[in-house]
Amino acid sequence: MIQRHTGLVLAFDVDWDVEKSIMFLNGISDLIDAVKIGWYQLLTIGPQGIKELTDSVNKYFLADFKLGDVAHINEYVVRKVYGLGINGLIMHAVAGRDNLATAINVARKLGVDVYLLISMSSGGELYDRNLDYNVSLGMSLGVSGFIVPATKPNVVRQVRSMVGSNYQLLSPGVGVQGGKPGCAIANGADFEIVGRSIINSESPRQAALNILNAIRNPISCS
Ligand code: O7M
Numbered sequence: 001m002i003q004r005h006t007g008l009v010l011a012f013d014v015d016w017d018v019e020k021s022i023m024f025l026n027g028i029s030d031l032i033d034a035v036k037i038g039w040y041q042l043l044t045i046g047p048q049g050i051k052e053l054t055d056s057v058n059k060y061f062l063a064d065f066k067l068g069d070v071a072h073i074n075e076y077v078v079r080k081v082y083g084l085g086i087n088g089l090i091m092h093a094v095a096g097r098d099n100l101a102t103a104i105n106v107a108r109k110l111g112v113d114v115y116l117l118i119s120m121s122s123g124g125e126l127y128d129r130n131l132d133y134n135v136s137l138g139m140s141l142g143v144s145g146f147i148v149p150a151t152k153p154n155v156v157r158q159v160r161s162m163v164g165s166n167y168q169l170l171s172p173g174v175g176v177q178g179g180k181p182g183c184a185i186a187n188g189a190d191f192e193i194v195g196r197s198i199i200n201s202e203s204p205r206q207a208a209l210n211i212l213n214a215i216r217n218p219i220s221c222s
Helices: 018-030 039-056 071-083 097-110 129-139 153-163 204-216
Strands: 008-011 032-038 062-067 089-094 113-117 145-147 166-171 193-195
Touching: 008 018, 008 204, 018 204, 032 039, 039 166, 039 193, 062 071, 062 113, 071 097, 089 097, 089 145, 097 113, 113 129, 129 153, 153 166, 193 204
Parallel strands: 008 032, 008 193, 032 062, 062 089, 089 113, 113 145, 145 166, 166 193
Antiparallel strands: none
């Protein structure tokens, strides 16, 4: 599980080299609880580059490859991700029970957390029609938590009321996509995932501090 200190997860969607990435992350590390990396970065610095990042930056790393293939491929990827020093990964609920179960078991044995994507910050209408099923699926498979969109506050509240306090809710879509900083947590999420509002800012530290301030003092969230 991600340890919560600030409530902020950085979506580190950049095409920078390893050196610049490490410098940036070390400069903001005290303000964030985890670093989410994904396809963009993997395709830029490669697996070796990702390994260098996890070796050099003392932070929880969440791999967002939105894994949703058949069972054996999911399992291969889980094992590779583990080898890169990753602490948690994200899977697509839409892959279904049979394709998720083995990989989730393998991940748990390796000590890698699995977070299940069950609704999307834009689109994702097939997910929203099957919210109850996907939440129950994740709980029965033993995931650590769920991805719930900051742009859909009713989904955040609904999922929290379904899962109680034993699952972590991570909420993307804050800032550029329209979710108000602080409001996903006010509505029941544990973490807000933020990328461009921090990364593209003239002052990333100040941008992150502003979001932390909103998390501590949420205003007009509905
Ligand atoms: O803050 P942004 O808009 O620059 O970036 C948002 C990040 O959250 C980006 O890394 C997306 O891949 C991710 N995300 C969404 O934007 N919407 C979703 O529905 C789900 C995710 C996500 O994190 O899925 C695991």
